[in-house]
Amino acid sequence: MSRDSTGAFVDYLTADVKRAGGALSFLHRDRLCWWSRLWLWLAECITVYGIGFAVHVWLQRDERFIDQKPPSETRFENGTRTNIAESSAEGVRFVDGRKIESRRSPLR
Known part of the structure; x- marks a missing residue:
């Protein structure tokens, strides 16, 4: 539940719809799918540890490894x-x- 501009409570049909600044805002469920979360995780690994680490971890599921060069x-x-x-x-x-x-x- 949230309040509208007059202070009254607003009950939405689903939790995916919110009112922000007087306009309706919709949550897009495709942002929550598994491949989107995986891509965000890989992007974070690349940013923090480098591409070699992300590829190394990604390929572990196939029992193939690419190690970073010393x-x-x-x-x-x-x-x-x-x-x-x-x-x-x-x-x-x-x-x-x-x-x-x-x-x-x-x-x-």
Whole structure:
């Protein structure tokens, strides 16, 4: 129940209709559906934690995971990423799965 401009109580047929400033206001039930709530939750996760976290949590239901890259990851000037694994014993580097032989410095 609410009051109108004269102070009298107003009884609406449903709880979805309210009077605000003399005009009727309707609650749209599509804002309350499950996919809308899910989208709002994902948007909040992206805002707070980043897109990698939201995708990681979203894909857990299919038991597939996408982890965020560590902050110490190498980045090129154009922003692309690369996965570099180096074995100092063999002097071999792997860049994006390709084996690259490195020459040892004579000072080592």
